[in-house]
Amino acid sequence: MSEHHKETFITKYIFSQDHKMIAKQFLITGMLMAVIGMIMSALFRLQLANPGQSFAILEMLLGKWAPGGVLDPSMYLALVTMHGTILVFWVLTAGLSGTFANLLIPLQIGARDMASGFLNMLSYWFFFLATIVLLWSLFVETGPASAGWTIYPPLSALPQAIPGSGMGMTLWLISIALFVVGGLLGSLNYVVTILNLRTKGMSMQRLPLTIWAILLTAILVVLSFPVLLSAALLLIMDRSFGTSFYLSDIIINGEVLHNVGGSPILFEHLFWFLGHPEVYIILLPALGLVSEIIAVNSRKPIFGYKAMVGALIAIAFLSFIVWGHHMFMTGMNPFLGSVFTFTTLLIAIPSAIKVFNYLATLWKGNIRFTPAMLFAIALVSTFITGGLTGLILGDSALDINVHDTYFVVGHFHIVMGLSAIFGMFAGVYHWFPRMYGRMMNKNFGYIHFWGTFISAYGVFFPMHFLGLAGLPRRYYTNSAFPMFDGLADINSVITFFALSGAVFQLIFLFNFFYSIFKGTKSVQNPWRSNTLEWTAPIERMHGNWPGEIPHVYRWPYDYSKPGADEDFVPQTEPLKEGEQEH
Amino acid sequence: MINILIAIVVFLIIVTLVQTLRVSELLSEINNTDVNEITDEDNNTQGKLYLVVGFLFLGFVIWQMVYWNHFLLPPASSVHGEIIDGLMSFTMNLILVAFFILSLLLFYYAFKYRGKKTNTAYFYSHNNKLEIMWTIIPTIVLSGVIVYGLQTWNKAMNPDTSNSKVIEVYSKQFDWTARYSGDDNTLGKANYKLVQGRNQLGVDLSDESAQDDIVVREVHLVKDEPVLLKFRSQDVIHSAYLPHFRVQMNCVPGMTTQFAFIPTKTTIEMRETEGEDFDYILLCNKICGVAHYNMQMKFVVETKEEHDIWLAQQKTLKNTLTLK
Numbered sequence: 001m002s003e004h005h006k007e008t009f010i011t012k013y014i015f016s017q018d019h020k021m022i023a024k025q026f027l028i029t030g031m032l033m034a035v036i037g038m039i040m041s042a043l044f045r046l047q048l049a050n051p052g053q054s055f056a057i058l059e060m061l062l063g064k065w066a067p068g069g070v071l072d073p074s075m076y077l078a079l080v081t082m083h084g085t086i087l088v089f090w091v092l093t094a095g096l097s098g099t100f101a102n103l104l105i106p107l108q109i110g111a112r113d114m115a116s117g118f119l120n121m122l123s124y125w126f127f128f129l130a131t132i133v134l135l136w137s138l139f140v141e142t143g144p145a146s147a148g149w150t151i152y153p154p155l156s157a158l159p160q161a162i163p164g165s166g167m168g169m170t171l172w173l174i175s176i177a178l179f180v181v182g183g184l185l186g187s188l189n190y191v192v193t194i195l196n197l198r199t200k201g202m203s204m205q206r207l208p209l210t211i212w213a214i215l216l217t218a219i220l221v222v223l224s225f226p227v228l229l230s231a232a233l234l235l236i237m238d239r240s241f242g243t244s245f246y247l248s249d250i251i252i253n254g255e256v257l258h259n260v261g262g263s264p265i266l267f268e269h270l271f272w273f274l275g276h277p278e279v280y281i282i283l284l285p286a287l288g289l290v291s292e293i294i295a296v297n298s299r300k301p302i303f304g305y306k307a308m309v310g311a312l313i314a315i316a317f318l319s320f321i322v323w324g325h326h327m328f329m330t331g332m333n334p335f336l337g338s339v340f341t342f343t344t345l346l347i348a349i350p351s352a353i354k355v356f357n358y359l360a361t362l363w364k365g366n367i368r369f370t371p372a373m374l375f376a377i378a379l380v381s382t383f384i385t386g387g388l389t390g391l392i393l394g395d396s397a398l399d400i401n402v403h404d405t406y407f408v409v410g411h412f413h414i415v416m417g418l419s420a421i422f423g424m425f426a427g428v429y430h431w432f433p434r435m436y437g438r439m440m441n442k443n444f445g446y447i448h449f450w451g452t453f454i455s456a457y458g459v460f461f462p463m464h465f466l467g468l469a470g471l472p473r474r475y476y477t478n479s480a481f482p483m484f485d486g487l488a489d490i491n492s493v494i495t496f497f498a499l500s501g502a503v504f505q506l507i508f509l510f511n512f513f514y515s516i517f518k519g520t521k522s523v524q525n526p527w528r529s530n531t532l533e534w535t536a537p538i539e540r541m542h543g544n545w546p547g548e549i550p551h552v553y554r555w556p557y558d559y560s561k562p563g564a565d566e567d568f569v570p571q572t573e574p575l576k577e578g579e580q581e582h
Numbered sequence: 583m584i585n586i587l588i589a590i591v592v593f594l595i596i597v598t599l600v601q602t603l604r605v606s607e608l609l610s611e612i613n614n615t616d617v618n619e620i621t622d623e624d625n626n627t628q629g630k631l632y633l634v635v636g637f638l639f640l641g642f643v644i645w646q647m648v649y650w651n652h653f654l655l656p657p658a659s660s661v662h663g664e665i666i667d668g669l670m671s672f673t674m675n676l677i678l679v680a681f682f683i684l685s686l687l688l689f690y691y692a693f694k695y696r697g698k699k700t701n702t703a704y705f706y707s708h709n710n711k712l713e714i715m716w717t718i719i720p721t722i723v724l725s726g727v728i729v730y731g732l733q734t735w736n737k738a739m740n741p742d743t744s745n746s747k748v749i750e751v752y753s754k755q756f757d758w759t760a761r762y763s764g765d766d767n768t769l770g771k772a773n774y775k776l777v778q779g780r781n782q783l784g785v786d787l788s789d790e791s792a793q794d795d796i797v798v799r800e801v802h803l804v805k806d807e808p809v810l811l812k813f814r815s816q817d818v819i820h821s822a823y824l825p826h827f828r829v830q831m832n833c834v835p836g837m838t839t840q841f842a843f844i845p846t847k848t849t850i851e852m853r854e855t856e857g858e859d860f861d862y863i864l865l866c867n868k869i870c871g872v873a874h875y876n877m878q879m880k881f882v883v884e885t886k887e888e889h890d891i892w893l894a895q896q897k898t899l900k901n902t903l904t905l906k
Binding site: 392480 | 584595596599600603606607616617618619620624625628629631632635636638639642643646650652653654655663666669670673674676677680681684685687688689691692695696697698701702703704705706707708709712713716717720721724727728731732734735736738739740754755774775777813816817818819821823825826828829830831832834835836837839840859860863865866867868869870871872873874875876878
């Protein structure tokens with residue numbers, strides 16, 4: 001198919017319909033946004049640890065938003081909001097899923113490309129437009145959106161309530177609407193491709209766990225993102241066309257508003273109906289990537305494949321009926337709170353199964369510590385650490401006192417932020433040879449990992465203590481309350497690790513871009529892996545395989561199988577006579 | 583000048599990185615090895631590092647628990663808060679045990695099973711008995727957590743409020759106001775359209791039960807007497823957070839929310855353990871605008887006698903606002 005059409009620069013690198021190129025576009029855009037989001041967090045961490053102190057760099061970067069080098073409180077909220085928005089949606093949703101769903105679906109299931117290359121291209125370009133609009137919002141006069149990434153109205157609906165709810169919020173909403181369209185186009189395509197374009201022999205029971213995780217993620221996106229879109233549209237109506245979906249009985253700046261009958265709680269329900277599945281939209285692909293990486297590098301089959309798939313399905317299903325645990329303190333009926341506590345705590349069961357199965361996979365393995373494997377094990381660690389505190393936050397009675405405190409910030413950064421970003425790093429190190437035909441430098445990978453792992457826990461673990469001391473999140477400074485005076489030391493520790501963590505990411509960026517052009521050439525199957533992507537030629541070609549697509553005869557986890565010649569048996573290898581599948 | 587220096591330093595760091603990479607690549611070329619191949623030596627170093635850093639992390643956790651423990655909130659000063667504290671320490675102990683066991687296993691396995699070219703992994707794809715066991719055990723433990731949690735939740739959220747003193751807590755950017763319901767223990771009706779001049783809470787002054795209402799900027803509670811707080815908001819969502827009482831409830835424009843509790847320790851009693859400058863504080867715990875970080879109101883818990891003296895000094899609405 002592909003040999004006959006000519007590729008120009010534009011069709012190859014810009015409006016490409018090749019899934020491998022689109023994956024790279026998502027990855028590079030995601031990395032760019034990650035750098036911006038990280039710089040934002042470094043800026044506000046700097047001020048949090050040193051309240052009132054002047055920093056030349058703040059004034060240099062933020063201008064009028066940091067007069068005299070001291071961060072303006074409204075800019076602080078804007079930075080927190082944009083950091084959250086960028087990391088949750090741009091980096092860990094589009095950057096993570098967009099990259100690895102695009103790269104791995106066709107290659108691992110044995111397809112020439114996505115079901116619709118054109119939709120796939122559109123999905124990236126909608127995302128790109130959303131990125132442009134979001135970045136534009138950083139430069140408007142009243143500043144970017146600043147009502148928190150959850151943009152609860154009325155704060156987000158009324159420009160009088162906070163400067164960021166002016167033009168910045170309008171652009172935020174337009175940007176998110178574009179983002180949702182892109183996400184839906186991509187995800188529909190992923191689901192259709194996985195269900196319809198598997199090569200001969202690739203039954204659902206032989207799918208790598210990466211693909212299972214991506215499939216469930218895509219289903220979550222398709223079912224939940226439209227709800228965010230409608231919530232955003234109603235908010236746009238309230239903001240610009242005088243409706244009252246979310247507004248009622250409000251006086252702001254002495255002005256009595258006409259809005260009657262709406263409810264901000266309605267917005268919270270709609271938002272979290274997306275928002276909670278979103279957590280798993282971020283986490284599941286990371287778990288999928290890491291399942292593959294841990295098996296390959298332990299040289300062992302993933303333990304309990306069926307239970308792993310079952311746990312993924314259970315988590316995906318439960319994620320739709322737990323959104324109320326973000327709203328225990330909204331005044332909802334206590335009985336409803338009980339129901340959400342029950343469903344929320346149930347998620348611990350499939351999560352525990354996954355942790356035990358990862359541990360069992362490592363047990364008696366022959367572990368090869370690639371940088372990807374280091375990050376994969378770190379994901380299991382953060383999944384344990386952060387997952388367990390979920391038992392406190394998901395329990396409505398305990399949530400009364402830790403709701404919206406730094407305990408929550410610590411919890412979700414560890415269980416969702418760190419786990420997903422570690423999964424993403426693991427994925428980049430592992431599949432870099434598949435993307436660029438070259439290897440990333442191993443030693444720089446090691447330094448990057450240890451610096452990141454130590455810094456990450458140094459930043460987020462102490463936050464639990466801030467939360468248990470009663471410190472609310474999104475406070476510009478905690479110097480307004482004498483009861484928090486003692487916490488300054490903890491804040492300094494956190495900021496120290498945050499800045500050191502940022503420095504280690506420079507090593508990664510350097511390694512990544514250096515290796516694209518100068519890295520040592522990769523061999524066909526550098527990790528001695530079973531999955532199909534390593535049978536495709538290293539040279540990028542449209543259609544993935546010259547000639548026929550390989551057939552599949554076994555599951556992807558025949559590592560160190562007794563009786564085999566080597567410690568791996570690719571999926572394309574037919575079963576020997578008398579060999580059991582597993 | 584400083585910017586030029588920074589630029590030079592960054593440039594030098596990049597040059598150093600490139601050169602380090604080139605040197606390691608050239609070295610491996612000379613030795614005819616692949617610079618990025620994972621050797622047994624790598625596995626050995628990284629496996630050991632995982633154990634060491636893992637232990638350092640767990641040590642750091644213990645260090646924090648010891649040295650930062652005094653930052654944590656003191657024991658609850660309310661009846662339901664004590665029950666919540668009980669659930670909290672039960673859950674916390676449970677997750678700490680699970681955390682230490684699972685983390686230790688993870689770091690130990692990473693170290694113990696670090697690979698060697700000559701070793702072979704053990705082909706072990708599943709074990710139904712084992713998997714059923716580690717599904718059932720968490721299920722049983724969780725059932726306990728859920729039942730205990732729901733019982734606590736129901737006790738905290740559904741108290742008997744027939745004898746509670748009703749006080750309204752009113753929020754707006756960026757301060758709090760309170761309204762006592764007076765002798766009739768009934769709050770006068772209020773409507774946001776009536777907010778005007780000195781009638782900051784929009785109380786309907788034609789309502790009979792509004793006459794004895796008292797508006798204050800500081801809340802005084804009586805020790806061991808139940809109180810029912812009713813929350814309203816004028817503009818955006820705020821959240822009334824009283825960490826020492828284990829009380830939190832959102833204040834939502836357009837609706838009234840509530841939280842009932844019984845304070846158990848006076849401010850003076852608390853000062854004996856928490857220091858001379860201790861005060862109960864109401865904080866805003868839902869992002870509400872630029873000065874969100876400084877939206878507070880003092881709460882005082884005192885004896886009945888002290889409280890009556892204080893209350894007698896406050897003026898009722900009838901006396902402060904001109905009635906029609």
